[in-house]
Amino acid sequence: MARIGFVGLGHMGAPMARNLVKAGHSVAVFDIVQSAVDGVAAAGATAAFSAAAAAKDADFVITMLPAGEHVRDAWLGQGGMAKAAGAGATLIDCSTIDVGTAREVAAAAGKPFLDAPVSGGVMGAEAGTLTFMVGGPADAFAKIRPILEAMGRTIVHCGDAGAGQAAKLCNNMMLAAIMTVTSEAFVLAEKLGLSHQALFDVASKSSAQSWALTTYCPVPGPVPGSPANRDYTPGFAAALMLKDLGLAQMAAKDVGAATPLGAHALELFRRFVDEGGAGKDFSGIIAMLREGKV
Ligand code: NAD
The missing domain is CATH 3.40.50.720 (NAD(P)-binding Rossmann-like Domain)
Structure with a gap:
């Protein structure tokens, strides 16, 4: 030992x-x-x-x-x-x-x-x-x-x-964008009169399947263990996601990589954190999207 x-x-x-x-x-x-x-x-x-x-x-x-x-x-x-x-x-x-x-x-x-x-x-x-x-x-x-x-x-x-850190920030930049668009889809579904469960049942078995959807589903119900079922208690706090998105943008700038969705995800998470979401799970960004504050 x-x-x-x-x-x-x-x-x-x-x-x-x-x-x-x-x-x-x-x-x-x-x-x-x-x-x-x-x-x-x-x-x-x-x-x-x-x-x-x-x-x-x-x-x-x-x-x-x-x-x-x-x-x-x-x-x-x-x-x-x-x-x-x-x-x-x-x-x-x-x-x-x-x-x-x-x-x-x-x-x-x-x-x-x-x-x-x-x-x-x-x-x-x-x-x-x-x-x-x-x-x-x-x-x-x-x-x-x-x-x-x-x-x-x-x-x-x-x-x-440095390759471990590179993998981490690339992974989390992908995760932030995927969680954001998954949340947008649930809000759009709400407005179209489509139930959370119906969207989940289709998307979780279709081409939009993702960890953000099937493990951290941003609405309560379809995935009982997801943070949405406990008022977005983390989980993975939005403040940490914001930190990782900042590291991704810093790296992208250093090497001249184009990351427009990563950059936009950073802005959205900064706003969510500034408006009191720091200690919430990052999937809680759905509340800000639902209120149309973007
Ligand atoms: P934390 O703030 O809970 O813990 C950091 C600890 O470091 C604290 O106990 C602090 O007192 C101690 N510390 C600070 N400066 C020190 C020093 N000079 N000497 C000794 N101790 C010192 O943070 P955490 O949530 O445990 O995260 C740690 C790291 O892991 C961060 O880089 C974070 O981004 C990363 N991470 C966190 C999570 C998560 O879900 N919390 C997930 C993946 C990665």
């Missing part, structure tokens, strides 16, 4: 670290919020007194932090994690951040460093069924795969440094 350092014990990091403990690994954990550390320590992890202390002596060091600036600071700046990690350690960042920062940290870390963002949300983190999209050297990927398997079900090597 491996020695693992884990830093960032929020909604995602805490259940991920607990699953590593459950798999029998020896896990040292740190977060700037002491109660987060205490919570995971109660499940069998060791509390570290700093990010560097969690990294020291570990075979694998993992971060799960909010954004690029936190990741850069933790590994290369004040956190000092890249320096503190031992010569044989493999470093993994599971946060969703911009491709540029992922590549910059990987290049400066001085040790094998992989970006491994996830999809599957808090439910996937708790159930250990996350999808990991990984960027970094193939030999390091082979090493980290068994560690990621304790937290996820689907693990894909996407390419070199």
Whole structure:
């Protein structure tokens, strides 16, 4: 079993670290919020007194932090994690951040460093069924795969440094546009006198079938587990979708890719968040569309 350092014990990091403990690994954990550390320590992890202390002596060091600036600071700046990690350690960042920062940290870390963002949300983190999209050297990927398997079900090597983040932001840009147009279709159906169930029964078996429709259906009823049935409690919060759409647009600008629907989805989600939707599931954007506020 491996020695693992884990830093960032929020909604995602805490259940991920607990699953590593459950798999029998020896896990040292740190977060700037002491109660987060205490919570995971109660499940069998060791509390570290700093990010560097969690990294020291570990075979694998993992971060799960909010954004690029936190990741850069933790590994290369004040956190000092890249320096503190031992010569044989493999470093993994599971946060969703911009491709540029992922590549910059990987290049400066001085040790094998992989970006491994996830999809599957808090439910996937708790159930250990996350999808990991990984960027970094193939030999390091082979090493980290068994560690990621304790937290996820689907693990894909996407390419070199930054490729995991690229896959994540492309996936979420597609998801945002698909969810938006699925919501538009339900609102149009309402106005045409077509029932939610009838549209669902047709579209879920036809060419418009999608995860947004069959798992996260934006109206209550057809998919009982979807956030629409619990007043759009996330799930995947609109604020996080807005963040990912911003990262996608940043990347598109950097490389000169045309992403007109992605850009428009960003504007729609910005408005939804500005009007109080930040903490709602992203499928809650249907309410804004229904009100015609676009
Ligand atoms: P969160 O805000 O709940 O957790 C982040 C944690 O990092 C917090 O506990 C915070 O105290 C800690 N932290 C911040 N700076 C730190 C530092 N310097 N040292 C140590 N700890 C520090 O966020 P989350 O929902 O767990 O998301 C984490 C990452 O995963 C984000 O990049 C997010 O975009 C991504 N993500 C989230 C979801 C989701 O559904 N929540 C799904 C997929 C990906």
